Ligand code: NAD
């Protein structure tokens with residue numbers, strides 16, 4: 001049995017990962033400032049798993065003393081670091097906020113870890129770090145950093161920070177997980193993604209249109225060089241992402257230094273294919289219209305997910321259909 005500190009553990013991906021960790025016999029301690037989640041989520045994690053969750057309200061940027069106390073009070077074996085801001089469009093408007101929260105927050109976390117001699121961490125990065133200099137399928141040998149927005153650059157900088165940390169001290173052990181497009185929700189319908197305001201991402205937008213809470217989905221571009229003219233992404237069930245973290249945690253001790261892995265399905269799905277699958281699986285109509293291309297969108301993004309399978313034993317299990325059903329169940333409960 002070991003204890004994992006989960007930053008951002010009441011958020012979308014963090015909460016699903018907490019469930020998988022508890023189901024696999026780990027103890028967890030959640031640290032979150034609730035800027036994009038609610039403390040109630042901890043109770044829902046307990047309801048799903050029948051296990052206790054220790055929860056602290058703490059901001060990684062500003063509550064440095066509290067963070068130190070948390071490390072003092074608990075015997076922590078490893079950290080999973082989900083806490084961060086994640087909106088590309090918001091990061092373009094408020095870059096300082098993004099650099100402060102995502103980079104400075106991570107620096108504070110690393111300082112506390114170093115002080116308390118906790119040197120194992122799994123970090124939430126993104127496929128966005130591959131940027132525009134390579135093409136799908138993306139694999140981990142490809143260069144990173146040619147990123148077009150501040151959010152993606154904060155992920156790149158934190159990846160480099162971990163590289164430098166591991167070069168300076170061989171006791172640090174870091175797994176970087178580059179997520180492709182996590183969607184779906186827990187089967188219980190008790191936890192899922194709760195975007196504040198009008199969502200930027202495709203799946204939450206589809207769900208809200210299907211529920212009648214938004215009027216029409218605008219499909220950004222219909223003349224891409226893809227089979228149906230719309231962009232292609234690698235959608236992966238959030239439960240698979242969560243399971244990928246558990247595999248990373250059990251594999252981390254066999255690794256040394258910093259290691260990066262894609263978490264994707266290796267399968268591309270177009271915007272139209274996702275809408276059609278959603279309509280079929282839920283029997284709901286999603287009103288759509290075609291609009292202009294969205295600035296910065298890459299036409300085709302999907303993973304080569306072989307490395308995570310070979311080295312961590314992780315392979316995504318669920319298909320688009322289940323992702324749609326689970327997203328819709330969550331929408332109906334929200
Ligand atoms: P989320 O917003 O649902 O969860 C993030 C959590 O972190 C929230 O609960 C928020 O309150 C908390 N938080 C933010 N800043 C904090 C701070 N300074 N101190 C303490 N808590 C803080 O987001 P998510 O979708 O669960 O994403 C988790 C991580 O995965 C993020 O780092 C995100 O950038 C990364 N990621 C997400 C996606 C995606 O599509 N959802 C894709 C790639 C990478």
Ligand code: UDP
Nearest residue numbers: 200201202205218219220231233271294297
């Ligand atoms: N998309 C769309 N309409 C929307 C939101 C997204 O057509 O309202 C498209 C977007 O152009 C992209 C795909 O859906 O091709 C996935 O977008 P999302 O923002 O979810 O993920 P990302 O582009 O960041 O991978």
